[in-house]
Amino acid sequence: MTRFQKYFSAFLILCSMAHQAVWAQTDPFQQPERGFSSWLPAPNWEHALLSGNGTMGAMVMGHPHDETVILNHALLYLPATEPKFPIDQASRLPEIRQLIMEGKYEEAAKIPVEQSLKEGYGGHLWSDPYVPAFDVNLQMAASNVEKYKRMVDFETGEAKVAWTDGQGTYVRKVFVSRPDSVVVISIKGTGKINGSLSFARRPVEWSQWEHINNNIASAQAAAKDNWLTYRSEYKKRWKGSLQGYEGVGRVITKGGSAKAVGSQVQVQDADQVLLLIKISPNYNYANSQVEALQQYLESMPQNYETLLSKHSKVHGDLFRSVRLDLGGSTGSGLYSETINLRTAQANASAATIEKQFDAARYNIISATGTNPPNLQGIWGGSWTPPWSSDFTHDGNVEVAISSLLTSNTPELLLAYFDYHDKRLHYYRDNAKRMFGTRGIHVPSHTSTHGWDNHFDPIWCLSLWTGGAGWTASYYYDYWLHTGDRKFLKERAYPFMKEAALFYEDFVTIGQDGKYVFNPSYSPENTPSNSSSQASLNATMDVMIAKQLLRNCIAAAQELKIDKEQVKVWKTMLTKMPDYQVAEDGALKEWLTPVLKDNHQHRHISHLYALYDIVDPDFKQNPELMKAAAMVVEEHMKFRREENGGEMVFGLAQMAFVTANLEDAATTAELINWLARYYWTSGMATYHNPGSLFNMDLSGGYPSAIMRALAYAEPGLIKLLPALPPDWKKGKIEGLLLRGQVELKSLAWDGNQVNVTLQSGKKQQVEMMLPKEIASVKTVAGNAGKVGTKGRSATLMLPANREVQLSISMK
Template sequence: MKISIKNYCLSAIIFVVISCHKQVENNHTASTNFSDTEATRWQDALISGNGEMGIMVYGNTHKEKIIFNHEMLYEYIGTEAIEPPVVGDIMPKIKKLIKDTKYKEAKNEILQLAKKRGYQDILWTDPYHPACVLNINQDFVGEVSKYKRLLNYENGEITIQWLANNIKYTRTSFVSRPNNVIATKLKSSKSQAINASFTLAHQIDTNQSEKAKESGIEENVKMLFPDKWQQLNNPLVEFPETSLNENWITFRSKYQLVDRGYEVIMCVKNEGGKLSSNGKKISVKNANTIEIIAKVIPVEPYSKSVISKAKAEINNLSSYDNLLKSHAKIHGEMFNRITLHLDKTGFHDGSNEALINNQKSETDINPYLLEKVFNMGIYGLISSSGKNPPNLMGIWNGTWRPRWSGDFTLDANINLQIAAANLANQKEAIYSYMSLLERIAPDWEINAKNLFGCRGYVSGTRTSGRRNLHTHFGEWPGNYWTAGVEWLLLPCFEYYQCTGDTRFMKERLYPMMKKTALFYEDFLDTYDANGNYLIGPSYSPENKAILPNGEKIGAVANATMDIAVIKELLSNLITINNELQLNDEKVNLWKAILNKLPPYLINNDGALKEWARADLADNYNHRHISHLYPVWPGLEISPENKTLFNASNIAIEKRGKGNGSAHGLAHTALIATRLKKANLVYGNLLFLMKNNYLYNSLVTSHNPGIIYNTDALHAIPAVVLEMLVFSKPGVIEFLPALSNKFQKGNISGILCRTQAKIKYLEWNMPQKTLLAKVASGKQQTITFQLQKKITQVKVNTKIHKVEDNNFTLNFSAGETKTIKITW
């Protein structure tokens, strides 16, 4: 069902309260991170969010900046509704060229026809941008001492505190989930000591060394609007309309190329002291408390302002303390569904800066830092899952025109963003993710029809969340990539495996899986010399095959990823039919397609080939690892299939780091967990911890020190969870890829892909013991595994039989068993 974005232009309420608040204690745990210095750039600002809105708090004492973000604010550049060119009618000719190994000719044929039929070069997605910045100029006397800024993961509250002239100042902020407000509160240890002024303005990043150059966006605008180019601003937004009315500030901003925009309404209230307004500024002097309440509202059409309604809602809001209490109850329950504790013997805690800097010279991972980053990843996922899942930047951004538009990139990045959601029991993140997929799915049918002449679904490679029409031709020919939808749907299938939510499966996921299969029913009509399907055109993101003449080309045949996703999709459809007794008439057809898929191939190095064609050689040094999809996120290749398992191990060992992207390192680590390569998992985590991939905010960068991206941040918890527990239907494996360097620890709350939950897991390497409490959501038999020589298993204190390091237990629905293993 196509959903209008108007339904998503809901109020983002910003409630900034300046009043008395509970003193922040100085003892810090893994549930907080803290800094001893103010942020000088937005990337180091501490973050909070409720999924729909996000804030970035610099923590400056005199001149504070709080950047407001909203998940639906994307600068319109005119590309979102342009359909891909119609080239499906020449697909039989293209498939013949590919069968004859004329890959370059096939690519050129499609590209030439596309240009003839209106293709206008690669089109960029609308870029994600900040709403505005709240500037708080706070006056006080004396030098600043005992400064600290903190983020509490359990309630999402950011605290800034300092001492000046023997007066303690505290400023706190959070974003409320139940009330959809942002709240900031100031207090001091002396009455009538709060003096501050407040303005709203566009957030502009003036740090040119950090600013990403995205010339592709400007090229698109020039191409699409040549007659308007000289009049267009950069970015494409009118100068904001601002007005003051006593204690209210209105900030409205319109995009130039479309009748959309957004507005911010802000109210300032003071208790004690005096409030005055002058120009575009509201000032309060000698106050005991000050409250600032505001809303960020995407509007379409721009003429239909909702300020009057917003004012009424603002006037009905409660106090900061009540808002925090109601928010903390919901947010805290979500965050505490998963808890990790690592042994920290011999290591030291410290500020974010100290931990990051010290880690650079350490040869082992500091567990204090890893715990904080793990928790930051869970916190970030919760805080940036609203009506959309996290985009490349989560929900936080301090610049216009970020790299790659800050969009949803669908050939690895969003898949990593959501990788921990099911295992960490964050169903809300899956719901937000599914809402995005359902919103953009109608365009998948246009892509399939125009590009391939087929029914069913083909996803684009990038989206801003409104449309997903395919616009990525060229050197990296995403238009050949047909595997995208299944990878996008897999976390939703995993959600079903973890929860057994049959209604979700029947009403939402199964119909989308069937439409994905429908594409392959039409597309697979060419055969190789052995009578198997020849899958072409075929693309393995974002890599190129090496031809016999040494030339590299992306558009070829039989990408291993394509084979894997077709196997997975059809096998899962058949499984669901058996489990839910759906009696779908397509089952026999799906089985027939499975029987004709080409086999995976192994190259002369003994590695799993990225393309199952003898004439195509592998390019190892690359950041993407698409062809190991059947290892992760798929479940196909496991130790039981020794040949493919060993070949996958060789493939990941030979894989290079490419340009050193954080998402590539995290992706490699996830694959390594499935291949039981504990040293590789540990090594990649250490590399991420010590090589400038962490900003002082503990948000990750795409490359060392540059490009604010949260894909690695949100993937790191998945790496940790997968190295501690692997699961598939009927199977749970403990510590599959845990390095001996993590001598002791415990974790609670992991969901398993067999409707079971690890309520508690504790390991002790020196004592060679493991304790687990496992609850099953259904009646079933579960096989438990451990990659060690088991000497004894006790279940509920009774000794249990073990065979080949495996043992099976029968569970009734809702039953919990306590398991103790020694090795």
């Protein structure tokens, strides 16, 4: 051996020792401080570990030697059904209305279906389905596994798999970068890395092949040098449709070698492997984007930590905006499988609630960006997802986004507004063609376009008129939370006006001088004395219209415009049907004596007035609040029989309502249900107990918890309005409240409450506590002379300065 060879061998030994020393200092099996661990690979894709940047999603199965990472893209909706111009339902509206007035609801519900067949719809049409991009297959030399753990770090967005086998200890990490918009996969270990990397089409079930063959022209995976490519072309095309998509991966090795063999890149004796992937939808498939994608990936840093540092700053700031502490140190290190088993058998612990709160927020943050979350967020492993995994606007998407403002991430809600603003021209067509009105109509289901193409004689959602008004409420709520006047003037108010314009033309005058909402629909319930969901004067429809008109008036007055239009809206409010209470004391779901309530149902649509900001009609009328509480009581009987039951977003909405009713006991019961039965081992959420991957609860769960701890409207802040009785001590940090107030910190311990507030403007607020106030002490800042009376304290918040208060309750 030459002198050079001796020195070089010594150098390699030193490098190996240094590498081992680094691994000795860092425990690859350590659970993240804010994250979770699992002791088993995912049994199917619904239990995968999740990562996402709001545009691309990654689902990590967690198998050491034969790994699959399913990739998704927010725009990959398979063009299965050409968008059709809305049917001329307006020409049949007099017929529909007459049949409803005659009590012939089934016949009325059949008319839109009949009209759709006349106009060539050919049957029941669904939204274009959300489909996976492709699988990344990572195979390594097999050996007996001696130790294993898979994890997600909520703060960095990493999904990790760590194991020890006969070759050494290895860690595989995956994240999807927000700033760089790439999927990053790293493999490192104490031993050499030998294996292969490839792209492949997501497996197709036998029952899905007809669907695949009818809609997908080709799917090709290839490898060349250190590059992987995947190209898929769609069969059906129309103006503006997606024609296919492409994905490119760059394999970077440190040490060893990498070469293309067939459709794989094979790696031999590498110390580290880095795989960078980018997916791009293609609206002109004849012009491949592969070369451009390769050039982009070549411009990326070739260091995992450099890429992670950029991403974790952006993602981490979003995630760390809020923190919940219920004192749950005991049990915080349990595996997700253990958590799910324990909570199914007993009430959820403080540690479980904290972890689920973080997991749910992580899921929604990771799924929001290009679009708001669809039914599956941004993920999916099936070619035929339930309900097409579309955007369902009669409750699902609203619950999914419900936590974004309060958790102080208003920038994420812009994806929701962008989605709707892009579809305004479709919504105008809907209003004109289906109802003969001006303004806009948001249908119940959308994905790639905004036309209402969904007609069914039973689920007669084309008769539901509340979509635009409900959507408009989030535009206005964004203003209430942020005080962004430019947004109010340029985006919120114009959308709200168009939604209100619809009602000016749609409502008719009844014999009592009040407006009649006909047709009407209360999602997705059937009156107990009817065989059809088609209806008259659904309470929800009236509530949405009233809220919209009030918000339009307030916005116009804030902007000092449209004085004459304000008079029109004020007059309309005087003609709205009065809310009614049934013989059993419950608020009626339909404001007519003809239709009877049906409490045996998942939805509580007629409590819409208590979903978010409390309707002033209820706030000022104890009898209506009592009637709403009776609805909750009746629906809870149904839910208790099913121990929570299916359609979890209905439970979340119920918790929103009970929190606003200051019903702490029922809110606690609902949160406990939500914690016990609807979680995968990958800390994703279900639609039903133990089944159907769905992200509604990931939005609704933290929202329910935050609403139990704080409620606000301009000039009013309620602290701990529905505090679960078992939460004797705790703390939450970082909430954003209506009125442009940040709740920097809220801590409670028995009758002692400490709160830190910062207002974006100088304002007087009333602060309410759950019990009578004994004393209020200003610890820091200047809140002026604080006056107290009963449960309330009045204080003056300065602009942009923290105020810390120590409050004792009796």
